[in-house]
Amino acid sequence: MEMENVVKSCPQNATEVLESSTRLGCGVDKYGNDQYICVSNRNKTGLVELCYNGVMELIQRGNCxxxxxxxLYYVDCLGFSSGCPEEDYPSNTIYQYPACQSINTEQKCYLAEFSCPNTTNGVTTGDTTETYKLGLSTILSGYNSTINILETTLPHEDHNATGIIVGSLATVVFITILVLTAVLWKWKRKQKDKEHVPCSGIFLRFCSYYMLLCDILN
Structure with missing residues (x-):
């Protein structure tokens, strides 16, 4: 290794890699691959750019x-939420995988790890930190809004019970009135076909009530 520097962010494309390589004075390996590379240090406290003094090896997929x-050390990234290399790649093209260069320097973890806090400042590639923060804030905002809406619109259980009881009683009373009205109407029609109504003896009081009801209905 030689010409090692700690940086705030790594190159994001081939043009920036070439510029950084030229600035450090990096050479090429025996296969003509640029030996510039920018990765996290082992403690994840910073990003390091350097000229690798060796062959730029093919890195197995699933590793940063x-x-x-x-x-250089392999770091398993299969647990990342996204951005873990899905194909083998030359070590000097790691810039194509920003998740491998986006770290939280305070918590010493990769931002793409589910367990890594994304709300603190960290050294990253480009705007990756801001993207993670924005996504998390949007999710939390939507979640809180949903809770507030539910708390505002859902009625109280006591109000529900009272409404059900009142509605049931009103229905029973209405049906009872309809049934009584139908019975009395039919009874009245039958009595009209009779010339006399026997209103003597034990039926006297009943007949009196009946005649009074007939007068009311008429």
């Missing part, structure tokens, strides 16, 4: 890279 200033 870290350095201790002397060597």
């Amino acid at each position: 890279l870290e350095t201790d200033g002397e060597n």
